[in-house]
Amino acid sequence: MSGSLLFVGHTGQRSGAEKVMLTLIDVALEQGLRVAVACPDGPLAEELPAGCRHIRVPRLGMWGQTGLGRIAGLAGLPVRWLVGALRVRRVLLAERPRVVCNSLFALPCLRLAVAGTPHRERARWLVHDTLSSRKQRLVARLGRAAVAGAVAVSRATAVPVRECGYRVSVAPNGVPIPSIPSSPASRADSTARVGILASVTEWKGHRVLLDAVAEVPGLHLDVAGAPFPGDEPFLEELRRRADRPDLRGRVTFLGVVDPADVFAVWDVLVSASTSPEAGPLGVLEAMAHGVPVVGTDHGGTAEYLSGGAGVLVPPGDVKALAAALRWILDEPDLGNELVVTARRRVQKQHDIELTLPAMADALWGSEFPL
Structure with missing residues (x-):
């Protein structure tokens, strides 16, 4: 396979969603794709493998539980989405990559980045969030125009995303399976x-x-x-x-x-x-x-x-x-x-030897199956 692939994430921290993304990056590199990741600085950027380019963007989500930290995280969102969109857009126009949005709060940034371009048809949202709050559903609807469809990691997660107007397929998470269980x-x-x-x-x-x-x-x-x-x-x-x-x-x-x-x-x-x-x-x-x-x-x-x-x-x-x-x-x-x-x-x-190739195919396979 040839071409380029761009992952977009809202955080520079490393949690379950970012762990999945890192395994997908390895698959893409093995397939011969040129891979870039747009995400904030942090542990995630530091763990990107050799051959994967980091595109620095601001934090695209909120932070802080209460007080001034929460207020600052919310107040600056539109500006950070716009700054991130400008940086992502430069990559879209120069390289025409397939795009994987790896997090809910990166969707508005991606929507601004693809505005007026054909890249929506080359983008998928890998859904790691079960939309259970009004805020999450609002952000999902706001980002609807950014992607052609979504790939959910569980059936339960697919349901509210479908209710927000997305075409959705399911590609479950997987893990390595040790031959001998713990004791x-x-x-x-x-x-x-x-x-x-x-x-x-x-x-x-x-x-x-x-x-x-x-x-x-x-x-x-x-x-x-x-x-x-x-x-x-x-x-x-x-x-x-x-x-x-x-x-x-x-x-x-x-x-x-x-x-x-x-x-x-x-x-x-x-x-x-x-x-x-x-x-x-x-x-x-x-x-x-x-x-x-x-x-x-x-x-x-x-x-x-x-x-x-x-x-x-x-x-x-x-x-x-x-x-x-x-x-x-x-x-x-x-x-x-x-x-x-x-x-x-x-x-x-959930054997990762089977689930990981299936997830990669759903996200950037030649026909973008949904």
Whole structure:
């Protein structure tokens, strides 16, 4: 394959959506495409592989949980979208690349960039967000004229995007599948350990999880992940909560980790998101590694864990989450059944050796199938 490909992202940070994009960049480079990524400076730009060009754009989304940071992030959006659009437009006119928009908040920038050009027909939106808020749906509709269609990473994610007027296909996320599952029982410490593997930001449900663990005596919680810029006060709030008497000494904040390292010692992974996730890689990775999963019953998480592949609880329900953790930890046979069902599902539907080429084809294949 020849030609060029441009990815557009709203952030320079690295989370699940950016991890997927990096794997797609590797595929594109292997296919002989010239690849560029328009994104802000940050860890993502620093991880771009050799042969991939970085086009610096401003932050295209908001940041900060509350106060002046949130206000500044919102007030400057139109100007940042315009500045980013001018830089993207130069690439579009000079190179005529196929385009993959990798995030919701990059859509308005891309719409400004393609205005008056034929590049809309060469663009796809890879949807990593389950549109659950009025703000998200507004941004999606605002960006509708930027792309010819969308590729969603789960069926649940495709539904609201279709309702916003997009043509949508589904190309599920995938993960590497180890030949031998993890075995927490082999560790020297017999303390039951649960973990959360997610960016430390409010909607990931850390508050709910801390309160649920507080109701299960003797259980230890590992918090793996780091805050995005602007979310540091939230991490400090969690640390204060963990230092209260009902949790003191039972919570460890690990920061950024290698998932394989924590799966080797966790008895359960929890995905506690209070807003629906599109296709959480951490859930799939835990399923592949043989770690039972408790997740909130919405979005891609519900899709992954349905039919006995995990335990689903209502979002934000502390009592239900605590009960689910007790159930799995008190019933080893249940955990084993969940692991077997989950591994089969990942092997059948989410093996990255199969899903990654299919996703690439949906995004920039010669016929742009939708």
